[in-house]
Amino acid sequence: MLQQTRVDAVVPYYERFLEEFPDVHTLAQASEEDVLRLWSGLGYYRRAKMLHKAASIVSEDCEGAFPRSQTEWQELPGIGEYTSAAIASIAHGEAVGVVDGNVRRVVARHGALRLRANDRKLHQHAQNWMATRMTELAEVQEPGSLNQAVMELGATICTPANPNCDVCPLKIGCAAAGKNAATFPLSAKRAQEIALDICFFLAEKDGMFLLRPCTGRWTKGLWEPPSLECCPDSQLQDLWSQSGETGMIGSRLGAVRHRITKYKIHAHFFRLEGARKDQFVAPESVPLSGLGKKAIRAYLST
DNA sequence: CATCCGTGGCT
DNA sequence: TAGCCAAGGAT
Structure with missing residues (x-):
């Protein structure tokens, strides 16, 4: 959790995580979705997937026996040069x-x-x-x-x-x-920056939101409200309908700035009315992406 | 080795 | 506000 992340940001996640997964076997037996849900908001979600995978290796292949040297630690997914050295020196005195x-x-x-x-x-x-x-x-x-x-x-x-x-x-x-x-x-x-405008569409009924699994290479396993790359507001409804979606785009719920590496994302949030209800899920039941979380927050605060 | 991944705090 | 960067790792 501490990879590229400050202690203050980690502590509450760490406590909840260990409460849910108190030992390596419990973590290994959990579903990836459960692991991601407890990681949601912390960022760098591959860390969670790799930690889960590493737990499986230790639990199943090694019968719960952890590595004992930097070299062995570094063989586990998500444990690189730095983390293996930190564990080996602090935990084993190497x-x-x-x-x-x-x-x-x-x-x-x-x-x-x-x-x-x-x-x-x-x-x-x-x-x-x-x-x-x-x-x-x-x-x-x-x-x-x-x-x-x-x-x-x-x-x-x-x-x-x-x-x-x-x-x-x-x-x-x-x-x-x-x-x-x-x-x-x-x-x-730094790499050349790329500005990106994305519109998110928020449909809600009885605390359930229209959320879908992300399909991107890096976001697979996380969930978000549907979105479109932005165009002038006047064309949004047409583009939305043409992409085979249902519902009417409603009022604007605000916007946030979000930076992911070289991308400067300006995310705009819109209300969506009358969408089909079959894809509505409770937001706390799925692992939300960072932007997905901000979108829900924007909806709930208006 | 360049590029990818998230989020939050500080200046 | 915009920029910078953090107890990195995989591809």
Whole structure:
């Protein structure tokens, strides 16, 4: 859950998740839909699918026995270089360094490395740096604590925008401390942005909404209200009817901005009247996409 | 190795 | 507001 996601955002999901799936066997036996429903709103839904798959592997193929080394952990789906190192060092005391965004930033500043945040060379530098620290501190018997200390330093003191060099335990020896620390690392190059307007249509009856499974490669398994790429409002009804849909497009319910990687989505919400009722489902009974959740919220708040 | 995946908080 | 980015991984 913590992959690319802040602790504050994770905690409530984590608690609900463990309440529902208290052990690996329970998670393995759950349906993917149930797992996704508890993940709905957290984002990066592939993580949930891969965690579910990993639970099946541990539960069924390994009879509930978890891996014991970074190498073994990394064989599980969704467990990559960072997560396997974090688990192996923190849970098993393996002397392997973790490299995440925090560590890369700390290392870039410490060496005043003029590299981009997503440059593989910076990642390599950070790995070497952590390996050296791990060797120097060999008498410290908790490799996980070293790893967590550097990540925590990046999260609380060596922060992206306003680093607090005055209180930093690494200011001695840091090439950027108190000078230009905030300019490291150089900002990542970003893909060309693409603006997209999407209209969502909300039909509701007795708390049930018209919701359908998403068909996109990345959103499969999630549900949303039906939508169209936007056109002028005056043509919406024609386009809707021509696509074989039933119902009349009604009043506008508002709009939200949503960013997914390079896509800047402007989502518009409309009421839909008189749609066929056979596809109406209770929104809490299916895993909603992020935009689907916002759409329902927009409807309920008007 | 570039690109894909979500969401929320901060500036 | 718009931009930036976060305890990444798979393809």
